[in-house]
Every structure is written in C-alpha cells, then in structure tokens.
Amino acid sequence: MDAPGMDPKEIIARRVALELRDHSLVNLGIGLPTMVARYVPAGMDVAFQSENGIIGFGAPPPHGMEDPNLTDAGGGFISALPGAASFDSLMSFALIRGGHLDMTVLGGLQVDATGRLANWMVPGKLVPGMGGAMDLVAGARRVIVAMQHSAGGKSKIVPELTLPPTADRRVSLVVTDMAVIEPTDGGLVLRERAPGVSVAEIVAATGATLLIIGEVPEMPIQTTKPLASLPV
Amino acid sequence: MRRAITAAEAATLIADGSSLMFGGFMGVGTPERLIDAIVERGVRGLTIIGNDTARPGVGVGKLIDAGCVAHVIVSHIGTNPVTQKKMIDGEMRVELVPQGTLIGRIHAGGSGLGGILTPTGVGSVVEEGKQIIETGGRRYLLELPLRADFALIRAHEADYNCNLTYRLTATNFNPVIALAADCVIAEPDEIVPVGVIPPDAVRTPGVLVHHLVERPR
Numbered sequence: 474m475d476a477p478g479m480d481p482k483e484i485i486a487r488r489v490a491l492e493l494r495d496h497s498l499v500n501l502g503i504g505l506p507t508m509v510a511r512y513v514p515a516g517m518d519v520a521f522q523s524e525n526g527i528i529g530f531g532a533p534p535p536h537g538m539e540d541p542n543l544t545d546a547g548g549g550f551i552s553a554l555p556g557a558a559s560f561d562s563l564m565s566f567a568l569i570r571g572g573h574l575d576m577t578v579l580g581g582l583q584v585d586a587t588g589r590l591a592n593w594m595v596p597g598k599l600v601p602g603m604g605g606a607m608d609l610v611a612g613a614r615r616v617i618v619a620m621q622h623s624a625g626g627k628s629k630i631v632p633e634l635t636l637p638p639t640a641d642r643r644v645s646l647v648v649t650d651m652a653v654i655e656p657t658d659g660g661l662v663l664r665e666r667a668p669g670v671s672v673a674e675i676v677a678a679t680g681a682t683l684l685i686i687g688e689v690p691e692m693p694i695q696t697t698k699p700l701a702s703l704p705v
Numbered sequence: 706m707r708r709a710i711t712a713a714e715a716a717t718l719i720a721d722g723s724s725l726m727f728g729g730f731m732g733v734g735t736p737e738r739l740i741d742a743i744v745e746r747g748v749r750g751l752t753i754i755g756n757d758t759a760r761p762g763v764g765v766g767k768l769i770d771a772g773c774v775a776h777v778i779v780s781h782i783g784t785n786p787v788t789q790k791k792m793i794d795g796e797m798r799v800e801l802v803p804q805g806t807l808i809g810r811i812h813a814g815g816s817g818l819g820g821i822l823t824p825t826g827v828g829s830v831v832e833e834g835k836q837i838i839e840t841g842g843r844r845y846l847l848e849l850p851l852r853a854d855f856a857l858i859r860a861h862e863a864d865y866n867c868n869l870t871y872r873l874t875a876t877n878f879n880p881v882i883a884l885a886a887d888c889v890i891a892e893p894d895e896i897v898p899v900g901v902i903p904p905d906a907v908r909t910p911g912v913l914v915h916h917l918v919e920r921p922r
Contacts, residue, residue, distance in 0.1 A: 523874070524804065525730040525731075525733070525874045525877055526730075526873075526874045526876055526877050527873065527874050540873065541733065541875075542733065542734070542861075542872040542873045542874060542875035543873045543874055544730070544731065544733045544874050545874075546730070546731075547731070548730075548731030548732065548733065548759075548760075548784070553873065559873045559874060559876060560876065561871075561876045561877060561878070561879070561880045561881060561908075562730075562756070562804070562808040562876075562877045562878050562881060563808050563809070563812050563880075563881050566804065566805030566808055566809065569805060570805055570823065570824070570825065589828075600782070600789065600792075600801075601781060601782060601783025601784075602757070602779065602780055602781035602782050602783060602801040603780060603781070603801060603803050603804075603831075604757070604780050604781040604783075604803075604804055605780070605803070605804040605805065606803075607803040607805075607806075607825045607826055607829060607831065608803050608804060608805035608806070608825045611823075611824045611825040611826075611827070612805075612824070612825070637829060637830050638828055638829050639829060640825075640826075640827065640828055640829060641827055641828020641829075642828070
C-alpha cells in the first residue's frame, strides 16, 4: 500500500516538508519529525530551533570534530551554521510559547476526532515525561503531527483519546504514511492520500470518522534531494 | 574578589536532605566535578531540580546511580532507566513538570515574582490541583515559584569576581538557576583575571555567585 520503494517514514517526512514556509522558525521533535529537515525544498530559508537553546543548527560534525557543548535535544552532537544563535532555556521557551515559533512537528501516540493529541505517556508502561512537548503544542502557531497511521494493527486516529492528552488544543494537521488529515470544527477532513492508497483503504484503517469532501488527491510528494548541510 | 575552592570543599557545604538545582540538558552543561564530589561525600536524601536526569553515569545520573537522591523535579526521565526503575520501586519520588513551566517557575523563584500564568498544561493532568485563571480570553495555569538550597552551575569562563560566561547549548538552565538558590556554586572550565571578560559578555553577574570551584587541573 506504500509508494514503491519509499519507506513509510520517508513518505511522512517528505509530505511534512511541504508544509515548511520561507523565512519561518520551526521546531522538530526527536525521532521521525527530525527527518523532515532532510527534505527542505531547495532555496527555502527555514530556521530550525532545538529546544535546548539554539537556532540555526546543522548536521553532526565529522568524527573527531564534535564540540561537547554543542548538542541537540536528544544529546547528539550537532554543528552551528553561520548565523546561528544560542540562548538559555528561558529564552528558548519564550520563543516557543510566545508566538514566535511558526511551526512544530511532533510525533504522536493518538489523535482523536476533535484533533487533540496524546504523545507523552502510556500509563503503567511508558512515562518518559513531557519535556517540551506541552509547551510546543500550547505555543506554536501551527502544530503538525507526524506519525504512522497505525501501531500494532491499531489505528492511532481514534474517536476519543484513551491516553492522557498533551494539551486541549486542536492540532493543525496530521500527516501519516497513508493520509493527510486536517482537524476542523466539523471533524477530521481527509485532505490527501499517500501514493497508491485508496480512500476506502484509509477509511478502513482509521478508527475515527473521516469527512470526505469531493475527490481526495494524492500527496504531491516532491523528490527533492536531501541537503547535506542540514541535520538528519 | 573571591578565592576558588576545590570541588570537595564545595561538596562539604551540601547536607543530607538538601535541595539542589543543576544546569544541564542530557548532561551537557552539568558541573561534573561537583557532582563527582557530592557522590564521593555520600550525601543522602537530596531533592534535585533541573531539566532531565540524563543517562546512567552522566551528569546527575551519577547522583541517582549512587542513591543520593530522594526526590526529582524534572521535565524528562525517558533517557535514564535507573530513574524509571527507582521511581517504579518507590525508592525515589519523581515530579514531572513541562520544561517551559519548570524554567519559568525557577525564574519566578529567583526574580521576586509570585508565580507565572502559562497556557501549558491546560487540559492535561498537569492542571490537576492548580488554580486556573482566565484573562484576555484565554485560560492559564497559575504555576508557583521554585527555589532551592543550592544551585550547581557549569560555566565556561569565570573571573575572580565570579562573573560567568557560558558556551552554546551548555547554557540551558544555568543562568536561570543562578537566580533561584540560597547558595550558588559555579564550576567554570576556565578562570581568567578580573577585567578579561568584557562586561557585555557576562551572562551571570558575579554578585549572584557565592562559591567558585577551581579550574580543572
């Protein structure tokens, strides 16, 4: 059901990358969302923030050239691009909560019919802590959820959250390996299909009701080459 | 002007049951020599406040490995299985606070504010037991100030007036916790003569710092 030769995560990352806008400030969550930086459309100027205190970071330096004081939110080594800025955590979260962050891309465990996100804990199983996720969802202008459509055969798009919500806010867009879904006042609107996936297959794989308005187009996934200077 | 002390001398100030704020994000920007000295001293029952518990053997992860800690107030423990095990076994109490709220509460605690109003956590378990205040058409949680007995800071450069600079992402919580503790101990990578750090480069004015730890040998 996936596009030939394309990994599900790559489909998601490539489609999310089309949401990037020129001259914007963007925060990418750890894991799948980080892959979005590989597919920045050519010529677009996007500043990436890492919540631990830097805007304008680049790919990990070659082995032997790492700086122990220059890391991403996962603790991995990064580089600073010319024009980068570093700052303390108070500034970092003022940027996040204060309306200065144009977009955040986060992973998800569940999204429900009202567009609420759960992504920070599974009671009794996984309690990593929310880190910056609750601030990001509360404060970013656009919140994009990048996640696989299903986990263990179960839809991650559910009628109502069964996991603890991250915030009471409705997210802006959900991008999965099967579909692009926009939560609206009326419910979850199916906006796009992944290449080669039918509307019927998406509806069958989705726990919540989807609104289908007219013809649902395929994702206009680009085949932009990864930029070597950006984090992967 | 202040004479630098050893990490071991600094550790003798910290008693069982003290509360410590620490700088560091996944251990980056944590004063490792001070942490080692506290582990060496065998302090017990600490409350530690900072971004995360790093990994076993790294940063404050060493305090947790050594059984020094009774209570943790952080935003994330996902990278430290020892923290999770001690939490599940009931050996250690873990309080999870959203990262922006945590740094905001520390800032409030150190700058004379009665708390912060934040939209973060509204509609989640974080709001339980907290006052919700509606203003300007939006709902906010009242989050109360946070202070500690000690702040343990990792700086890049210090001078003997205790002015401090930081480097890149090792900055994180450090300049903010310098405001919010009764005793502030700074561990710099380098100590330079007074006058070498340009006033504009000082991120923490020396008046906030009580003790300076010697540079690494």
